[in-house]
Amino acid sequence: MKSELATLITSGLQKLVAEDVLRVMPDVTPQIDHPKDTAHGDLSCNIAMVLAKQAKISPRDLATQLIAALPDNTLIERTDIAGPGFINFFIRASQHTAVIGTILEAKDQYGRCDIGRGRRVQVEFVSANPTGPLHVGHGRGAAIGDSLGRLLTATGWSVQREFYYNDAGQQINNLALSVQARAKGKGPEDPEWPVDGYRGEYIQDVATAYQAGDTVHAADRTITADGDLNNLDAIQAFSVACLRREQDQDLRSFSVLFDRYFLESSLYESGAVATTVRALEDNGHTYADQEALWLKTTDFGDDKDRVMRKRDGGYTYFLPDVAYHHDKWQRGFERVINEQGADHHSTITRVRAGLQGLDVGIPKGWPEYVLHQMVTVMRDGSEVKLSKRAGSYVTLRDLIEWVGCDATRFFLVARAPTSQLTFDIDLALARSNENPVYYIQYAHARCASLLLKAETLLGDEGVMAGLPHVDTLTEPETLGLIINLARFPDVVVAAAERLEPHDVANYLRQVAADFHSFYNAHKILDAAPDTALARLALVAATQQVIASGLDLLGVSAPEAM
RNA sequence: CUCCCUGUAGUUAAACAGGAUAUAACUACCGCCUCCUAAGCGGUGAUUCCAGGUUCGAGUCCUGGCGGGGAGGCCA
Structure with a gap:
């Protein structure tokens, strides 16, 4: 819907250029947003304010002329100019409700797209050393990394999940x-x-x-x-x-x-480490000092040079890392995303510097990094630090035993990786809307329950029976839910592009809230027959979106709770 | 000392790459099940840490402070 509107606005702008209101076609793409306040319409555009200065007319005048220049269409019910020059678009209700049919026909393909066009991306995550049980931090990495993989798959990338471990040092x-x-x-x-x-x-x-x-x-x-x-x-x-x-x-x-486990030792066995050192030497990025071999990482933006071969002949850890990433590059991944704890921050510059030093055409920002901040665990209001098993830290297994897989995954993935996370055990166990996992899953279970009860009512056609009647869904709560369902594809694309799975979690909470409000405001099974069918179609569409969204987070969507 | 992350109601978070009156939940008080799952719904709270700057417009971007976390090694 956004893109259709953008097309309309663009041709409107072209017309204004032809009429000499604008001198040149602006190179900015019109920004279209969903206003927070429904009084501001369904979609709004800021283009008049952006272009007002160069057009030397007031934003509101420009907006008026632009609206007049818009081509005829079936999308827009009416427009409005508000505030300093926002153009607010009120979309025809039938355009909104059409998404229900789109969802029911696409089923679990709704929200997926082919932006990645099958290009290959590797996500490396967890990569814990095999020296002990996985701890909470690894759990956060696992939850985020796996969701990133799911998001990239959903947007058309060909994803490989890889786990790298040190079995040599x-x-x-x-x-x-x-x-x-x-x-x-x-x-x-x-x-x-x-x-x-x-x-x-x-x-x-x-x-x-x-x-x-x-x-x-x-x-x-x-x-x-x-x-x-x-x-x-x-x-x-x-x-x-x-x-x-x-x-x-x-x-x-x-x-x-994981699709593949990669052993650090294999880099020594294959000679990749030695080859890497030689290449860096040949390219003139190294020098000897105090019997050690240094890499001039300062050539590539580091604040000081780093030792790559120690006085005793052994390599420092980042050298195998460079060899490893060179190997990834040779395996043909257009993108590599490394999900790691923030304590690995210092390796980013070094690994990239080493890869630049190889001079084999690797882009500067390759590989990409997603670093997550620390996790602390709270229980009964105080920090938990000990696990009987591991001795000094809370393990992932502890967490799963305490609160289950779904709640653990949700809590670890639902917050921006860049923010520190407090995992509250009591909250994760709470069976109320304090607990977003159950809040969302409960909405899904309610949908499933309704559809189960409606089986005879729906007949042979199933939920599709409601599609001819969706135009009757005009109440505010209902339209709010529908509009949010229509946002799902945008949310998936944005979350994948920004490498931020928590966007999906926030979105699902919103959809669940909309659904619960809708559910309380309107009878579904006992409504007039056509209305009941239409509402059931909406329920089915909601169930589909919640299930797909939860799947992106690796969380189950129960039929009953 | 240098670098990275971070600072939003009493608390925990949101704000859809700079948009309009900053959004929710928890808590407190009140209300809603003879009715599709009450693990639910509806109602009442902010100088967005401080000071400048950029512009039509700043929680969001820039500069400088202050507070919290992390990193800095011939460790991984």
Whole structure:
């Protein structure tokens, strides 16, 4: 509807140019908004105020002339000029109600589009090191990253979800040493406990399984424990597999699946790291100092240069990161979006600098980053910091056990990634409209319940029977709901473009509120037959939009509650 | 010291890339089930941290303060 109006306005402007009211066709695209106040019409346009200065006439005069220049159409009921020069458009009611038919015919395709045109995008997220259970922060990353994937898919991109993990560095050595110590009966209080060892109780579980000779299957490999307490390599491989399996279980119960797992160690095995170093050297972006090899990241906007090969010959973490992203580039992803915690902020400049240094035509802003801020967990009014399992942090599994998958996902994704998040356990458990998850799901369940009761009334045609009568849906509450349903495709596109899934959550809350108001204001099943059919069509359309929206967030849409 | 995020009713958030009278929920008080799920609906509250600036118009953009969080290492 917006685009149709934009076309009308554009041809109106062309006519004004032809009439010499405007000297040139403006290069600004008219901005069309939904006014907050319904007295301001259904859509409003600010173009007259924007162009008034260059046209050297007052905004309101320009608006008058523009309205006169608009072509004939069936869209607009009437127009109005308000305030400093807004043009307010009142759309014919039949144009509004038509969306119900559109939704019912498109079914779960409503809101989807092909802006991405099948181009390939990769979303990398979670990417936790396999050294312990996933914590709340990983959960936020999982919820946001997965929703981003769903949004990009819905807008026509071909999405790959990838999980990258470090199975080679110092942290993994510490893991193996910790498991070994546990297997030998030592605890964290023991003087011989490894420095920087992992202290959580889960280490004991891994040690026990290792000694028992268990076989574990993680997403990408199967490993049987060797049992030998002195074989550190075997302990390491087994421990990694064990913890990866635990993480995968948590992610699966969180409805998050990955297409590919990428091991840091493979970058060493394939020689990608060495190749990357050589390329950076050949391109003249490196220098030696104090027996270390430095990358001149200052050439690419960093505030100081960074060491890439340490004095002891090992690489710092960002070098494999550069090699890894070069690999992604070679795999042909037009876009790569990395969802990470805000503590990874400093890697952005370095990785991009390294990629520029390779000089292989990678765009400056590639890859893109979505960084989420910290999560704190509240319960009974105070901050929760401990999990029995992990020892020092609240795990994702804890959260899912406490409040369930749906509420956990919703709460973690419903807030802008850039804002700090307090996860209130009591709120997530609350069974009232304090709790937006249930508020939205309840609206969906109400729709489902109505349609179930209406089966005989609807007959063979089903909900389509109401379409000839939707013009009768003219009450304010009803039209408000319809207009919001019509916004859904715009909301999806905006959320995908801005990489902000929480837009969808806010939108759904609005739709649910509109629906509950409509439900309370009007009888649906007991209305006059034609009206009942029309309202049922609207109920079905609402149910579809809520279900599709919740799906974008990875939250279920229950038929009954 | 430098960089990033952030500051909106008592509380938690919203404001659809700068729009019109800043929107909701919680809380308090009042009302609504012989009726389609009351996990619901309807009614009453703001100097948008402070000071400047940009313009037709600023919660939103810019500059400078103040407050909260995070990052800065030959750690990942």
